[in-house]
Amino acid sequence: MSLRVFDGFKFKKLNTPIHKLDPRSKFMFIIAIFALTLLFTNLIGLTVIFLIQLPLIFLAKCGKKWLKTMKGTAFFAILIFIMNFITGASFAFSLAMTIRFITLVSSFSLFFMTTSPDDLGLALEQMKIPYTLVFTFTTAVRLVPTIAVDAQTVIDAQKSRGLELEKGNLMKRIKNFIPILIPLIVSAIRRSMELAEALESRGFNASKKRTSYLTLKLHKLDYATLILTIFLLIFGVYLKLYVPLPQIDLPIKVPPIQLFYKTF
Amino acid sequence: MLKGINLEIYEGEFIAVMGENGAGKTTLIKHFNGLLKPTFGRVLVDGIDTRKASVASLAKFVGLVFQNPDHQLFCETVWDEVAFSLKNFNYSEEIIKARVRKILEILDLTKYSDSSPFTLSGGERKRVALASVLVWDPKYIVLDEPTIGQDYRQKDRLRNFILQLVTQGKSVIMVTHDVEFVAECHPRVILLSKGRIVADGSAEEILSNEEFVNECSLELPQISKLMKTLKDLGVNQKIIDVYSAKTYLVKMLKG
DSSP states (O other), rough: OOOOGGGOOOOOOSSHHHHOOHHHHHHHHHHHHHHHHOOOOOOHHHHEEEHHHHHHHHHHHHHHHHHHHHHHHHHHHHHHHHHHTTTOOOOHHHHHHHHHHHHHHHHHHHHHOOOOOOHHHHHHHHHOOOHHHHHHHHHHHHHHHHHHHHHHHHHHHHHHHHHHOOOOOOHHHHHHTTHHHHHHHHHHHHHHHHHHHHHHTTTOOSSSSSSOOOOOOOOHHHHHHHHHHHHHHHHHHHHHOOOOOOOOOOOOOOOOOOOOOOOO | OOSSOOOOOOOEEEEEEEEESSSSSHHHTTTTTTSSSOOOSSOETTTEGGGGGGGGHHHTEEEOSSSSGGGGGGSSEEEEEEHHHHHTTTOOOHHHHHHHHHHHHTTTGGTTTOOOOOGGGGGEEEHHOOOOHHOOOOOOEESSSTEEEOHHHHHHHHHHHHHHHHHHHHHEEOOOOOHHHHHHHHHHHEEEEEEEEEEEHHHHHHHOOOOHHTTOOOOOOHHHHHHHHHHGTTOTTTTHHHHHHHHHHHHHHHO
């Protein structure tokens, strides 16, 4: 078992137009994509939104890492598809919901792969969000890879004590994760307490007004992105309200089992 | 990253793996029970190729104790923690009881058997982790930094315990930075630097060699330094531990 999935959310400094974008305009764009994916339930609409991202991922030169993330989410994607399908949704609708999920994950993956946590913190600060909150947020983001490394160590340690993760029935396999999760949570809590003490002993929040050496500025490309974002949003809402998109449906259907309500 | 490692470890050997931070010590020992598989070449444990066996089946022979006990403690009591691995290996209830009791006694943990491992001190948690591996009596015992956080007395106990294991015919391989501890134990020393083995020999030979020791960001043991300063008196330069230094010097002074 490997935690490579997180690679697709890890920032790496590269010199591409996407990396150079201001975090604020990038975030607006991602939010727009997010809103649009939730707006549409139509297979064609969602596929188009998904396809919009692909050139951007290509432009940001992080296709390989993105693919890893996609592989990691494949399990959940399939789960969503099956859950929808067996609870009576049509084939096209189930597929649409799966694409919706993939789009959401990949848009966030694109954002975090191309935005440094420091820039993100700076952007939040300039949006007048209190520094303690900003710090909490950036720390959380920064700790994800650290905890992923920890998780791998815990898995190795428990495997060395004879724990077999890929053995037994479903219940047994879920139970197998207890020896992994508890040390992980305990060490995360220990670490956060140490972090708090270290921060306090270094005078965190001693001065009420923080100044920063770097300030973020919007450039031409950022304005272009914002205009594109607004255009996309208006176009999306217009389509949704006035233009009925063609429905595709395949004549594959199973009798509905009332197990769960429509998931996702 | 390990490069060109060619290493044979025999039954009943006591080995210290030393080297600077990032030299590849932990990477090396993770190959011993198949947690890491070689990308080139092969690792054989009692003739079994680690690429073809599961970690759980290799773990029966190779007990690996990790550096940080917090990465493996999760049970409600020390007793359950130590019994965990035995349950994984499907031992019977009676054997589990006997073995856990014995190991807790040896490692001075009996009084904690009903307490939660999380309430113990760092050094005690480290000993629980050690107990949780030694309890299934593996043939090869691999310890990652066993002396960290242990006071002098506990280190002494640990040393005696390790030496006892070695006399029972077990192989003990430990990763450590603690030159003084190694100097007192006289194991075979393997020095790693930048993923390569730079020296392999007896502790006397390697820890008294300034060149080797400096290359791996280590220091000479105190006794070795003392012997170096007494070099013009013609003292034996290969002495590294307190006891032999004392007997040697006394003998020399007496005439």
